[in-house]
Amino acid sequence: MGDDLHPVLKSIIPLVEGIASTFGKNCEVVLHDVRYPQSSIIAIFNGHVTGRAVGGPMSEYGLADLRRGQFEKHRVNYSKRTKEGKLLKSTSLFIKDENEKLIGYLCINYDISELTIAKNIINDLISITEIADFPGGNVESFGSTVNEILGSIVDKTMESIGKPVAFISKDEKVKIVQLLDEKGVFLIKGAVDYVAKVLCVSRYTVYNYLDEIRVNG
Secondary structure, three states, X not given: OOXXXXXXXXXXXXXXXXXXHHHOOOEEEEEEEOXXXXXXXXXXXXXXXXXXXXXXXXXXXXXXXXHHOOOOOXXXXXXXXXXXXXXXXXXXXEEEOOOOOEEEEEEEEEEXXXXXXXXXXXXXXXXXXXXXXXXXXXXXXXOOOXXXXXXXXXXXXXXXXXXXXXXXXXXXXXXXXXXXXXXXXXHOOOHHHHHHHHHOOOHHHHXXXXXXXXXXX
């Protein structure tokens, strides 16, 4: 069979080895000669993935494709399982001669079993729970000083209104003070004076807003 191997298939054998070496031991790359379905494998690297070797037969999918005779569209990134339970990410490329006649398959079977386990572990590690009852949701302010934290919280709250302070109505200012109160800003010493300055009102106005909020709340 080696003597009559099509030159196109022969030229692809180094590519088979190159792909397998590049992607490592979990990447099986197989080259089939479709003339001999019962012993179609003419080159294989990392054959331990599926337990096959040179001279082995065509796979179930390969036989079905050969029977259908439809080779216009390559099979790319589909999943298969081995009898041992390995999960494979597979690609089958149809190789044709200069007359567009099918002469072979180039198949890649990547064992993603370990990666799937790792993916599940990573997904578990990075899973988060939204804090539905916390003002501001999951956006938290961090700072090295209390003034940095205060400034960050106030800035983000002002940004949520979406207007320059000169265009903010009295009701909107009350809403801002309410949001800041819910975020615990006024537990910080000096926060009333800071907020009053940002809102361009007096500290007594901020206290009045707080009284109004707490009475209505």
